[in-house]
Amino acid sequence: MASTTLCKAGPMMSPNLQKGSHLVESKPAKCSFSIERILGLETKKTFTSSLSKHHRPWMDQSNIRAPVAADNQGWKLPVMSYNLPIQVGTVRHLLEKESAAIYDKCCNGGERLTYKRELSWYRGRRPRTAFTRNQIEILENVFRVNSYPGIDVREELANKLSLDEDRIQIWFQNRRAKLKRSHRESQFLMVKDTLPANIQE
Amino acid sequence: MASTTLCKAGPMMSPNLQKGSHLVESKPAKCSFSIERILGLETKKTFTSSLSKHHRPWMDQSNIRAPVAADNQGWKLPVMSYNLPIQVGTVRHLLEKESAAIYDKCCNGGERLTYKRELSWYRGRRPRTAFTRNQIEILENVFRVNSYPGIDVREELANKLSLDEDRIQIWFQNRRAKLKRSHRESQFLMVKDTLPANIQE
DNA sequence: TTATAATTTAATATG
Protein backbone atom coordinates (compact mmCIF):
# COMPACT_ATOMS: atom_id res chain seq x y z
CA MET A 1 0.00 0.00 0.00
CA ALA A 2 2.76 2.38 0.80
CA SER A 3 3.90 2.29 -2.74
CA THR A 4 1.52 4.80 -4.11
CA THR A 5 -0.19 6.65 -1.39
CA LEU A 6 -0.63 9.70 -3.39
CA CYS A 7 -3.54 11.56 -2.10
CA LYS A 8 -2.95 10.94 1.51
CA ALA A 9 -2.81 14.19 3.31
CA GLY A 10 -1.05 15.63 0.38
CA PRO A 11 -0.03 19.18 0.94
CA MET A 12 -2.15 20.44 -1.83
CA MET A 13 -5.34 18.79 -0.88
CA SER A 14 -6.37 20.24 2.35
CA PRO A 15 -5.84 23.87 1.62
CA ASN A 16 -8.23 23.47 -1.18
CA LEU A 17 -10.81 22.25 1.16
CA GLN A 18 -10.86 25.56 2.77
CA LYS A 19 -11.08 27.45 -0.40
CA GLY A 20 -14.13 25.88 -1.73
CA SER A 21 -14.22 25.23 -5.40
CA HIS A 22 -10.68 26.01 -6.29
CA LEU A 23 -9.87 22.41 -6.28
CA VAL A 24 -12.03 21.87 -9.24
CA GLU A 25 -9.69 23.82 -11.40
CA SER A 26 -7.22 21.05 -11.43
CA LYS A 27 -9.27 18.76 -13.50
CA PRO A 28 -9.89 18.96 -17.17
CA ALA A 29 -12.68 21.10 -18.38
CA LYS A 30 -14.17 18.44 -20.53
CA CYS A 31 -15.60 16.53 -17.65
CA SER A 32 -19.30 16.51 -17.84
CA PHE A 33 -19.74 17.45 -14.23
CA SER A 34 -18.70 20.86 -15.19
CA ILE A 35 -17.02 23.40 -13.11
CA GLU A 36 -19.89 25.68 -13.80
CA ARG A 37 -22.25 23.24 -12.34
CA ILE A 38 -20.30 22.74 -9.24
CA LEU A 39 -19.61 26.39 -8.90
CA GLY A 40 -23.22 27.05 -9.40
CA LEU A 41 -24.04 24.93 -6.48
CA GLU A 42 -21.20 26.28 -4.54
CA THR A 43 -22.70 29.71 -4.56
CA LYS A 44 -25.86 28.44 -3.03
CA LYS A 45 -24.78 28.75 0.49
CA THR A 46 -28.17 30.12 1.26
CA PHE A 47 -29.64 26.89 0.21
CA THR A 48 -30.70 25.86 3.63
CA SER A 49 -33.25 28.55 3.83
CA SER A 50 -34.96 27.60 0.63
CA LEU A 51 -37.14 25.09 2.39
CA SER A 52 -37.99 23.51 -0.89
CA LYS A 53 -37.43 19.84 -0.87
CA HIS A 54 -34.34 19.47 1.17
CA HIS A 55 -34.87 20.85 4.55
CA ARG A 56 -31.87 20.23 6.65
CA PRO A 57 -32.56 21.46 10.11
CA TRP A 58 -29.52 19.75 11.43
CA MET A 59 -27.47 22.27 9.56
CA ASP A 60 -28.87 25.07 11.60
CA GLN A 61 -26.46 26.30 14.13
CA SER A 62 -29.05 25.92 16.78
CA ASN A 63 -29.51 22.32 15.97
CA ILE A 64 -25.98 21.19 15.76
CA ARG A 65 -26.51 19.34 18.93
CA ALA A 66 -28.73 16.87 17.30
CA PRO A 67 -31.77 16.31 19.45
CA VAL A 68 -31.66 12.90 18.01
CA ALA A 69 -30.47 10.14 20.19
CA ALA A 70 -28.15 9.25 22.93
CA ASP A 71 -24.82 10.23 21.65
CA ASN A 72 -24.26 12.07 18.48
CA GLN A 73 -21.85 14.50 19.91
CA GLY A 74 -19.05 15.91 17.96
CA TRP A 75 -20.62 16.44 14.62
CA LYS A 76 -18.82 18.88 12.46
CA LEU A 77 -19.78 20.55 9.27
CA PRO A 78 -19.21 18.51 6.19
CA VAL A 79 -15.99 18.48 4.36
CA MET A 80 -16.43 19.49 0.80
CA SER A 81 -15.17 18.22 -2.45
CA TYR A 82 -12.32 16.29 -1.08
CA ASN A 83 -12.61 13.71 -3.70
CA LEU A 84 -12.84 15.59 -6.89
CA PRO A 85 -10.65 14.15 -9.53
CA ILE A 86 -7.19 15.42 -9.82
CA GLN A 87 -5.11 16.21 -12.78
CA VAL A 88 -5.09 13.46 -15.27
CA GLY A 89 -1.57 14.20 -16.26
CA THR A 90 -0.35 12.73 -13.08
CA VAL A 91 -1.22 9.25 -14.18
CA ARG A 92 2.04 7.90 -15.34
CA HIS A 93 2.21 4.39 -14.16
CA LEU A 94 -0.62 3.02 -16.13
CA LEU A 95 0.15 1.53 -19.42
CA GLU A 96 -0.61 3.97 -22.12
CA LYS A 97 -3.62 2.35 -23.59
CA GLU A 98 -5.02 1.41 -20.26
CA SER A 99 -4.76 4.93 -19.08
CA ALA A 100 -6.34 6.19 -22.20
CA ALA A 101 -9.23 3.80 -22.04
CA ILE A 102 -9.93 4.44 -18.42
CA TYR A 103 -9.58 8.12 -18.80
CA ASP A 104 -12.03 8.11 -21.64
CA LYS A 105 -14.51 6.26 -19.56
CA CYS A 106 -14.03 8.50 -16.62
CA CYS A 107 -14.03 11.88 -18.11
CA ASN A 108 -15.17 11.76 -21.67
CA GLY A 109 -18.20 9.63 -21.75
CA GLY A 110 -20.80 8.46 -19.36
CA GLU A 111 -19.95 7.69 -15.80
CA ARG A 112 -21.48 10.71 -14.31
CA LEU A 113 -24.00 8.94 -12.26
CA THR A 114 -22.23 9.44 -9.03
CA TYR A 115 -21.85 13.12 -9.10
CA LYS A 116 -25.22 13.87 -7.79
CA ARG A 117 -24.06 12.13 -4.73
CA GLU A 118 -21.05 14.29 -4.66
CA LEU A 119 -23.13 17.38 -4.96
CA SER A 120 -25.10 16.38 -1.96
CA TRP A 121 -22.06 16.69 0.15
CA TYR A 122 -22.03 20.35 -0.47
CA ARG A 123 -25.23 20.50 1.39
CA GLY A 124 -24.01 18.37 4.19
CA ARG A 125 -25.22 15.08 5.43
CA ARG A 126 -27.15 14.41 8.54
CA PRO A 127 -24.92 12.93 11.15
CA ARG A 128 -25.46 9.28 11.43
CA THR A 129 -27.83 8.46 14.20
CA ALA A 130 -26.62 5.90 16.64
CA PHE A 131 -29.62 4.18 18.06
CA THR A 132 -29.36 2.79 21.50
CA ARG A 133 -29.87 -0.84 22.19
CA ASN A 134 -33.16 -0.14 23.80
CA GLN A 135 -34.39 1.91 20.92
CA ILE A 136 -33.55 -0.82 18.49
CA GLU A 137 -35.17 -3.40 20.66
CA ILE A 138 -38.42 -1.58 20.63
CA LEU A 139 -38.22 -0.78 16.98
CA GLU A 140 -37.64 -4.41 16.21
CA ASN A 141 -40.52 -5.47 18.33
CA VAL A 142 -42.84 -3.15 16.57
CA PHE A 143 -41.42 -4.17 13.26
CA ARG A 144 -42.29 -7.76 13.82
CA VAL A 145 -45.85 -6.85 14.41
CA ASN A 146 -46.09 -4.27 11.72
CA SER A 147 -43.41 -3.44 9.28
CA TYR A 148 -45.43 -0.62 7.82
CA PRO A 149 -46.34 1.61 10.73
CA GLY A 150 -48.44 4.57 9.81
CA ILE A 151 -47.68 8.09 10.74
CA ASP A 152 -49.46 7.88 14.05
CA VAL A 153 -47.51 4.90 15.23
CA ARG A 154 -44.33 6.46 14.03
CA GLU A 155 -45.07 9.59 15.94
CA GLU A 156 -45.73 7.65 19.05
CA LEU A 157 -42.52 5.78 18.67
CA ALA A 158 -40.68 8.98 18.09
CA ASN A 159 -42.13 10.31 21.27
CA LYS A 160 -41.33 7.31 23.30
CA LEU A 161 -37.86 6.88 21.98
CA SER A 162 -36.93 10.53 21.81
CA LEU A 163 -36.24 10.33 18.14
CA ASP A 164 -37.34 12.31 15.18
CA GLU A 165 -40.22 10.79 13.36
CA ASP A 166 -38.10 10.99 10.27
CA ARG A 167 -35.55 8.70 11.83
CA ILE A 168 -38.26 6.21 12.59
CA GLN A 169 -39.49 6.24 9.09
CA ILE A 170 -36.06 5.78 7.63
CA TRP A 171 -35.39 3.03 10.08
CA PHE A 172 -38.42 1.10 8.99
CA GLN A 173 -37.57 1.66 5.40
CA ASN A 174 -34.10 0.32 5.85
CA ARG A 175 -35.38 -2.48 7.99
CA ARG A 176 -37.78 -3.61 5.32
CA ALA A 177 -35.02 -3.55 2.78
CA LYS A 178 -32.92 -5.65 5.07
CA LEU A 179 -35.65 -8.18 5.52
CA LYS A 180 -36.10 -8.43 1.85
CA ARG A 181 -32.41 -8.86 1.32
CA SER A 182 -32.27 -11.64 3.82
CA HIS A 183 -35.12 -13.35 2.10
CA ARG A 184 -33.32 -13.24 -1.15
CA GLU A 185 -30.20 -14.52 0.47
CA SER A 186 -31.97 -17.38 2.14
CA GLN A 187 -33.60 -18.40 -1.04
CA PHE A 188 -30.35 -18.30 -2.83
CA LEU A 189 -28.70 -20.45 -0.25
CA MET A 190 -31.58 -22.86 -0.25
CA VAL A 191 -31.40 -23.21 -3.96
CA LYS A 192 -27.72 -23.73 -3.70
CA ASP A 193 -28.11 -26.35 -1.01
CA THR A 194 -30.76 -28.16 -2.89
CA LEU A 195 -28.58 -28.92 -5.80
CA PRO A 196 -26.16 -31.24 -4.04
CA ALA A 197 -28.24 -34.07 -2.69
CA ASN A 198 -25.82 -34.89 0.04
CA ILE A 199 -27.22 -32.32 2.35
CA GLN A 200 -29.08 -34.86 4.30
CA GLU A 201 -26.16 -36.22 6.16
CA MET B 1 -37.17 -15.51 11.33
CA ALA B 2 -33.52 -15.43 11.20
CA SER B 3 -33.11 -12.02 9.86
CA THR B 4 -33.56 -10.00 12.96
CA THR B 5 -29.93 -9.85 13.75
CA LEU B 6 -29.09 -6.28 14.20
CA CYS B 7 -25.95 -6.11 16.10
CA LYS B 8 -23.67 -8.10 13.95
CA ALA B 9 -22.25 -11.23 15.38
CA GLY B 10 -21.98 -9.62 18.72
CA PRO B 11 -22.45 -11.75 21.75
CA MET B 12 -25.73 -10.26 22.66
CA MET B 13 -27.00 -10.37 19.14
CA SER B 14 -30.68 -10.36 19.55
CA PRO B 15 -31.88 -13.31 21.46
CA ASN B 16 -34.54 -11.18 22.89
CA LEU B 17 -35.99 -10.49 19.58
CA GLN B 18 -37.00 -14.04 19.26
CA LYS B 19 -39.18 -13.86 22.26
CA GLY B 20 -41.81 -11.73 20.79
CA SER B 21 -42.81 -8.38 22.03
CA HIS B 22 -42.14 -8.98 25.65
CA LEU B 23 -39.35 -6.60 25.57
CA VAL B 24 -41.57 -3.68 25.25
CA GLU B 25 -41.83 -3.97 28.96
CA SER B 26 -38.51 -2.34 29.35
CA LYS B 27 -40.17 0.95 28.81
CA PRO B 28 -43.09 2.49 30.63
CA ALA B 29 -45.77 -0.09 30.87
CA LYS B 30 -48.33 2.03 29.21
CA CYS B 31 -47.71 1.79 25.52
CA SER B 32 -49.93 4.09 23.70
CA PHE B 33 -49.31 2.29 20.48
CA SER B 34 -51.25 -0.77 21.27
CA ILE B 35 -50.80 -4.08 19.61
CA GLU B 36 -54.33 -4.00 18.41
CA ARG B 37 -53.73 -0.78 16.74
CA ILE B 38 -50.62 -2.00 15.13
CA LEU B 39 -52.31 -5.12 14.01
CA GLY B 40 -55.04 -3.08 12.57
CA LEU B 41 -52.58 -1.27 10.49
CA GLU B 42 -50.90 -4.36 9.34
CA THR B 43 -50.68 -4.76 5.64
CA LYS B 44 -48.22 -7.40 4.77
CA LYS B 45 -46.75 -7.61 1.40
CA THR B 46 -45.59 -10.64 -0.38
CA PHE B 47 -41.96 -10.36 -1.05
CA THR B 48 -40.85 -11.12 -4.49
CA SER B 49 -38.24 -13.73 -4.71
CA SER B 50 -35.74 -12.53 -7.16
CA LEU B 51 -32.45 -14.25 -7.05
CA SER B 52 -30.87 -11.71 -9.26
CA LYS B 53 -27.89 -10.70 -7.24
CA HIS B 54 -26.35 -13.55 -5.36
CA HIS B 55 -25.03 -12.21 -2.18
CA ARG B 56 -22.22 -14.47 -1.26
CA PRO B 57 -20.82 -15.96 -4.37
CA TRP B 58 -17.80 -17.26 -2.60
CA MET B 59 -20.06 -19.57 -0.71
CA ASP B 60 -21.36 -20.92 -3.92
CA GLN B 61 -20.28 -24.36 -4.90
CA SER B 62 -19.41 -23.39 -8.37
CA ASN B 63 -16.87 -21.04 -6.98
CA ILE B 64 -15.06 -23.47 -4.83
CA ARG B 65 -11.95 -23.05 -6.81
CA ALA B 66 -12.02 -19.38 -6.44
CA PRO B 67 -11.56 -18.01 -9.91
CA VAL B 68 -11.38 -14.76 -8.21
CA ALA B 69 -8.05 -13.19 -8.00
CA ALA B 70 -4.56 -13.61 -9.20
CA ASP B 71 -3.24 -14.66 -5.89
CA ASN B 72 -5.90 -15.82 -3.62
CA GLN B 73 -4.37 -19.16 -3.67
CA GLY B 74 -4.70 -21.10 -0.53
CA TRP B 75 -8.29 -20.34 0.09
CA LYS B 76 -10.50 -23.31 -0.16
CA LEU B 77 -14.06 -23.84 0.63
CA PRO B 78 -14.46 -25.92 3.75
CA VAL B 79 -15.70 -29.41 3.25
CA MET B 80 -18.23 -29.18 5.96
CA SER B 81 -20.13 -26.55 4.17
CA TYR B 82 -22.24 -29.03 2.35
CA ASN B 83 -23.92 -30.49 5.31
CA LEU B 84 -24.88 -27.53 7.25
CA PRO B 85 -27.00 -28.76 10.05
CA ILE B 86 -28.40 -25.37 10.58
CA GLN B 87 -30.90 -23.28 8.87
CA VAL B 88 -29.47 -21.22 6.17
CA GLY B 89 -30.65 -17.93 7.45
CA THR B 90 -28.75 -18.31 10.63
CA VAL B 91 -25.52 -19.43 9.19
CA ARG B 92 -23.70 -16.21 9.55
CA HIS B 93 -24.52 -15.72 13.16
CA LEU B 94 -23.51 -18.91 14.76
CA LEU B 95 -22.09 -18.75 18.16
CA GLU B 96 -18.52 -19.66 18.49
CA LYS B 97 -18.98 -22.91 20.26
CA GLU B 98 -21.46 -24.06 17.72
CA SER B 99 -18.97 -23.39 15.06
CA ALA B 100 -16.33 -25.12 17.03
CA ALA B 101 -18.43 -28.20 17.43
CA ILE B 102 -19.20 -28.33 13.79
CA TYR B 103 -15.63 -27.78 13.00
CA ASP B 104 -14.60 -30.65 15.17
CA LYS B 105 -17.13 -32.92 13.69
CA CYS B 106 -16.61 -32.17 10.07
CA CYS B 107 -13.12 -30.99 9.63
CA ASN B 108 -11.21 -33.08 12.04
CA GLY B 109 -7.81 -33.53 10.62
CA GLY B 110 -7.71 -33.14 6.93
CA GLU B 111 -8.12 -29.49 6.29
CA ARG B 112 -5.28 -27.11 6.45
CA LEU B 113 -7.43 -24.14 7.04
CA THR B 114 -6.90 -22.46 10.30
CA TYR B 115 -9.64 -22.54 12.78
CA LYS B 116 -10.08 -18.88 12.59
CA ARG B 117 -10.40 -18.89 8.89
CA GLU B 118 -12.82 -21.71 9.04
CA LEU B 119 -14.87 -19.90 11.56
CA SER B 120 -14.64 -16.78 9.58
CA TRP B 121 -15.86 -18.45 6.50
CA TYR B 122 -18.57 -20.20 8.33
CA ARG B 123 -19.81 -17.00 9.69
CA GLY B 124 -19.95 -15.64 6.25
CA ARG B 125 -17.05 -13.30 5.95
CA ARG B 126 -15.26 -13.25 2.69
CA PRO B 127 -11.64 -14.13 3.02
CA ARG B 128 -9.57 -11.03 2.97
CA THR B 129 -8.24 -10.26 -0.43
CA ALA B 130 -4.57 -9.52 -0.68
CA PHE B 131 -4.02 -7.15 -3.53
CA THR B 132 -0.75 -7.23 -5.28
CA ARG B 133 1.47 -4.24 -5.48
CA ASN B 134 0.70 -3.83 -9.11
CA GLN B 135 -3.02 -4.04 -8.59
CA ILE B 136 -2.88 -1.38 -5.96
CA GLU B 137 -0.76 0.81 -8.11
CA ILE B 138 -3.25 0.79 -10.89
CA LEU B 139 -6.16 1.22 -8.57
CA GLU B 140 -4.48 4.22 -7.04
CA ASN B 141 -3.84 5.71 -10.41
CA VAL B 142 -7.41 5.37 -11.42
CA PHE B 143 -8.51 6.69 -8.10
CA ARG B 144 -6.69 9.89 -8.70
CA VAL B 145 -8.52 10.40 -11.92
CA ASN B 146 -11.87 9.33 -10.67
CA SER B 147 -12.67 8.24 -7.18
CA TYR B 148 -16.15 7.19 -8.21
CA PRO B 149 -15.66 4.80 -11.08
CA GLY B 150 -18.91 3.62 -12.47
CA ILE B 151 -19.71 0.09 -13.33
CA ASP B 152 -17.98 0.33 -16.68
CA VAL B 153 -14.66 1.31 -15.29
CA ARG B 154 -14.98 -1.10 -12.44
CA GLU B 155 -15.63 -3.96 -14.78
CA GLU B 156 -12.76 -2.96 -16.92
CA LEU B 157 -10.50 -2.81 -13.94
CA ALA B 158 -11.73 -6.12 -12.70
CA ASN B 159 -10.91 -7.56 -16.03
CA LYS B 160 -7.47 -6.08 -16.24
CA LEU B 161 -6.55 -6.91 -12.71
CA SER B 162 -8.20 -10.30 -12.51
CA LEU B 163 -10.32 -9.27 -9.62
CA ASP B 164 -13.99 -9.40 -8.88
CA GLU B 165 -15.83 -6.28 -9.68
CA ASP B 166 -17.10 -6.34 -6.15
CA ARG B 167 -13.56 -6.19 -4.84
CA ILE B 168 -12.97 -3.12 -6.94
CA GLN B 169 -16.03 -1.43 -5.63
CA ILE B 170 -15.15 -2.14 -2.03
CA TRP B 171 -11.66 -0.99 -2.64
CA PHE B 172 -12.84 2.36 -3.88
CA GLN B 173 -15.22 2.66 -1.01
CA ASN B 174 -12.48 2.08 1.49
CA ARG B 175 -10.15 4.29 -0.42
CA ARG B 176 -12.58 7.18 -0.30
CA ALA B 177 -12.99 6.69 3.39
CA LYS B 178 -9.28 6.74 3.81
CA LEU B 179 -8.97 9.93 1.84
CA LYS B 180 -11.64 11.54 3.86
CA ARG B 181 -9.99 10.47 7.06
CA SER B 182 -6.73 11.98 6.02
CA HIS B 183 -8.46 15.17 5.07
CA ARG B 184 -10.13 15.42 8.36
CA GLU B 185 -6.85 15.04 10.06
CA SER B 186 -5.01 17.60 8.04
CA GLN B 187 -7.90 19.94 8.25
CA PHE B 188 -7.83 19.69 11.95
CA LEU B 189 -4.17 20.46 11.96
CA MET B 190 -4.72 23.43 9.78
CA VAL B 191 -7.42 24.96 11.83
CA LYS B 192 -4.88 25.59 14.49
CA ASP B 193 -2.59 27.47 12.17
CA THR B 194 -4.85 29.78 10.34
CA LEU B 195 -8.34 31.02 10.32
CA PRO B 196 -9.01 30.92 6.63
CA ALA B 197 -12.24 29.16 7.09
CA ASN B 198 -14.64 31.88 6.14
CA ILE B 199 -12.89 33.12 3.10
CA GLN B 200 -15.62 32.55 0.68
CA GLU B 201 -18.35 33.51 2.97
C1' DT C 1 0.15 -2.87 16.14
C1' DT C 2 -1.21 -0.87 12.04
C1' DA C 3 -3.38 -0.77 7.74
C1' DT C 4 -7.05 -2.06 5.31
C1' DA C 5 -10.53 -5.62 3.42
C1' DA C 6 -15.08 -6.67 4.64
C1' DT C 7 -19.61 -5.90 6.99
C1' DT C 8 -23.56 -3.46 8.78
C1' DT C 9 -26.60 0.17 8.69
C1' DA C 10 -28.20 5.21 8.70
C1' DA C 11 -28.80 8.69 5.20
C1' DT C 12 -29.55 10.19 0.49
C1' DA C 13 -31.45 10.14 -4.11
C1' DT C 14 -34.67 8.46 -7.53
C1' DG C 15 -38.99 6.75 -9.54
Add this chain to the structure above:
DNA sequence: CATATTAAATTATT
Protein backbone atom coordinates in the same frame (compact mmCIF):
# COMPACT_ATOMS: atom_id res chain seq x y z
C1' DC D 1 -42.69 3.37 -0.51
C1' DA D 2 -38.99 0.36 -2.98
C1' DT D 3 -34.66 0.40 -4.45
C1' DA D 4 -29.88 1.49 -5.16
C1' DT D 5 -26.04 3.75 -3.53
C1' DT D 6 -23.02 5.97 -0.37
C1' DA D 7 -20.78 7.26 3.97
C1' DA D 8 -20.05 6.25 8.73
C1' DA D 9 -18.75 3.13 11.93
C1' DT D 10 -17.13 -1.34 13.05
C1' DT D 11 -15.10 -5.77 12.75
C1' DA D 12 -11.47 -8.51 11.86
C1' DT D 13 -7.41 -10.08 9.15
C1' DT D 14 -2.54 -9.74 7.92
